[in-house]
Amino acid sequence: MTVSLLEQLIDALRVLPGVGQKSAQRMAYHLLERQRDGGRRLADALAESMERIGHCKRCRDFSETELCPTCASSARDAQLLCAVETPADRLAIEQATGFRGLYFVLQGRLSPLDGIGPRELGLDLLAQRLEEGEVRELIVATNPTVEGEATAHYLAQLARARGVQPSRLAHGLPLGGELEYVDRGTLSHAFGSRVEIRE
Amino acid sequence: MTVSLLEQLIDALRVLPGVGQKSAQRMAYHLLERQRDGGRRLADALAESMERIGHCKRCRDFSETELCPTCASSARDAQLLCAVETPADRLAIEQATGFRGLYFVLQGRLSPLDGIGPRELGLDLLAQRLEEGEVRELIVATNPTVEGEATAHYLAQLARARGVQPSRLAHGLPLGGELEYVDRGTLSHAFGSRVEIRE
Incomplete structure (x- = not known):
């Protein structure tokens, strides 16, 4: 039929x-x-x-040109590099923050059981870039999951070994959320990491 | 940009x-x-x-051929004609029931305020078909909404005037539903239209 x-x-x-x-x-x-x-x-x-649509050869984000518009732009601050797991994460940061640095898209996270290691995430490319000396801070914006945290840990070591300062996004209470409904892990972390209220 | x-x-x-x-x-x-x-x-x-994909010239359903496979089939019972509002309704009936008759797809319902009258629903085509004399029963399967009921009423008159017996789908409690959660209109109708339990 x-x-x-x-x-x-x-x-x-x-x-x-x-x-x-x-x-x-x-x-x-x-x-x-x-x-x-x-x-x-x-x-x-x-x-x-x-x-x-292929991948930008510098940041691995989706791009229809060899170099994506962000990487090709001279208006971005090349001293700041933000590593994210996916193009969607990159877009979210770009839309929500005033970040004017550059990105590196891992296209995944370390997950040895699924056969995803440093090579699959293009970490050789990232290491090479950090060695060029222009980047001063590597902002690791992987997801706050077990695999994302493991990836962040790995990236931080990679950066430090090349004299680049690693940083990661702050954890804590989401803005506008209600304390009562925040999950225990987040609440415990926010409580432990409380910051002084300055005048 | x-x-x-x-x-x-x-x-x-x-x-x-x-x-x-x-x-x-x-x-x-x-x-x-x-x-x-x-x-x-x-x-x-x-x-x-x-x-x-255009429309079948006989039943007005979507079809890539001039006559859709159902209308072209000699295995269907041409004495039974089922009028539905949309192709999706036709598909639902075809998949749920063992109906072996033919369909007529209105592609809408009577709605004078939106400029949808008998002409837009192809009722001239339907009337012509009922006049051919082959159809014995017109099963009106419009939706149980105000506009659907008005359309059903109109179609029933159209059929009766041409010696064709109109019928419509039964209303009542949905199978597997719980009485407690059935809306009042349906419950009231089901109560009023209760049927005798035979031995």
């Missing part, structure tokens, strides 16, 4: 994260009923992105 | 129902990181579907 185009479309939509059979059906019908032009634009953007 | 391909992709993904900026970002990164082939397949399926 041949599979109809509509069934092929529904099946293809399931490649998207968090999209199951029902959502895929709803998406397909929505596009066909109300968004044919949007569907065509999406097809073009997808086809072009899958072909042309 | 030029918009990067990645930003174009994220923007294009927002055409999907229920997908905002954050989900679109997650989808784009997921495809780029782990599903390039899936992304390419999706691009192809989308491009082809948006171009080639």
